[in-house]
Amino acid sequence: MADTANQTMASHPAAARRAELHRMVMPGHICPYGLKAKYLLRRSGYEVDDHWLRSREETEAFKAAHDVATTPQIFIEGRRIGGYDDLRRFLGLRVADPKASSYRPVIALFTITALMAMAASYAVTGDALTIRTGEWFISFSMCVLALLKLQNIETFSTMFLNYDLLARRWVPYGTIYPFAEGAAGVLMTAGVLNWLSVPLALFIGTVGAVSVFKAVYIEKRELKCACVGGSSNVPLGFVSLTENLMMVAMAVWMAAMA
Template identity: 60%
Template sequence: MPDDTAFMTEPAAAAQGKTAVLYRMVMPSHLCPSGLKAENLLRSKGYEVDDRHLTSRPQVDAFKELHGVATTPQVWIDGQRVGGYQDLRAAITDHDPKARTYRPVIYLFAVAAATAIALSIGFVGALTWQTLGWFISISMILLGMQKLRDIDGFTTGFLSYDLLARRWVPYAYIYPWIETGAGILMTGMLLTWLAAPAALFVATIGAVSVIKAVYVDKRELACACVGGGSNVPLGAVSLTENLGMMAMSIVMLVLLFA
C-alpha cells in the first residue's frame, strides 16, 4: 500500500492505458461505498487499478484542497480526472441517470409473477385463473408500497396528470393506501364487496387520466406508478396497471353477485 503521502503524488501520469488511478476513503470508521463500487466497476471493465487509500480526515481534506474537488472517490483515466463514481459510470458505460427506463416496473412485475406462481403451485397445485388474479393483486401491493415509501415524491408526480387529484389534492395521498389495501384484500379474497369497488374506482380514474395526458394531450411525463423520482415514462405501463385493476375488480364483482 502507498504511504501516508501517496495522495500528494500526481495521478495523471500514472493513469495511462488500462491503468486507472482511484483515490478513496479507507478509514477505521468509514469505508467509502462509492469507492468500492468504483473499484469494482473499473476492474470489471478490464482496468488495472492503482488503488490509493485516504486513511485519515487530514489526508481527505488535503486531497480535496490539492485537486479542487468536493467529494471522494476520484478517478483518473488516460491522464485525465474523470470524477466520482457516477461520473465514472457515465464515462465507461452506457448508463444515463436521466434516461427513461422500464426496468423498475419490469423487476416489480417479475417478482409479482413469481410470487403468484409460487402461491398457485403451493396452495392450488397448478396454474389457474387465480394465478393471474394473484399476479394483479400482488402487483397492486408492490406498486402501492413503492408509492408509500416516498409519499411526497409520489404525490408531486401524480398531481401532474391525475384528474381527480388535481381537483382534490388529498386524493393523491389517499390513493396509495387504497391501492395497497385493495391489493391485500384481493390477494386474501377477503371483503370483496369493499376491495373490488374501491380498486375499480381508482383504476378507472387512473386510466382516464393517463389516456388524456399521454394520448390526447400528448404530454411526456414520468410515471408515478413506482413512486416519486422514477424515470419510467407515463403511458403503457401505468395504463396497463389501471386496466388490470379494473378487469380484476369487475371479475370479482361479477363472481360476488353471480
C-alpha cells in the same frame, strides 16, 4: 472514448498496466464508489495501487492538491482519469443517466409479482399456472405498487397532481390513493370483503385510466408516471394505463365470479 481506452490498453502489456486509486477509507465511512472503482479496475486487468484517504483533512488536502471536487480519483499510466463514472467512460462502459426515462422499474416489478403469483399458486395447488395465478399477479402487483408509493407519499401525491383528474379537484385524494390501492390488493389476494375491494378497485382504476388517457393520448403531455413512486423516471402512458386497467379488470372479474 471506447477506442481510446482500447488503444491505451493495447499499447501496454496486460501485466504492466497499473492504476492508482485514491479513495476514502475512514473509521466511519468507506466510499462505495471507491470499492466499485477498485473492482472495475482489477476486472479490467489493472494492478491497483490502492491509496487510502483516512481522514476528512487528508481527503480535503488531496482534493486541493489535484484541483478535484470529489473522490475517488483514478490515475492510469500517470494520467488522471477522474472519478468512477469517468473510469467507466474510459473503459468504454455505459454510464447511467439518472434523469433518463426508463421502464426498468416496472419490468422488474411485474416480473417479480408474476413469479410470486406462480410460486403461490404452485404452493397451494401444485400447479404454477392457474386462474388464481392471474388473480394473484394483479393483486400482488397492486400491493407492491402501493408500497412503492407509500415510501414517499408526499412526493407521490405531488407528482400525481400533474395528471389525476380527481386529485386536482380534491387534493387529499392523492394521499388516499395508495392506501386504497393497497387495501384493495390485500383484500383481493385473500378473496375476502369483495363488497369493499371490488368497488374500491373499480373506482380508483377507472378514474386513473381516464386521467392517464386524457393527459397522454388527448392532451399529448409528456409527464413522469407516479405509478412506481414519486421519484421514478417511468414515462406516463401505457404502464400507468395498464396498472389502472388491471384494477378495473380484476374488479369486474371478481364481481362476475361472486
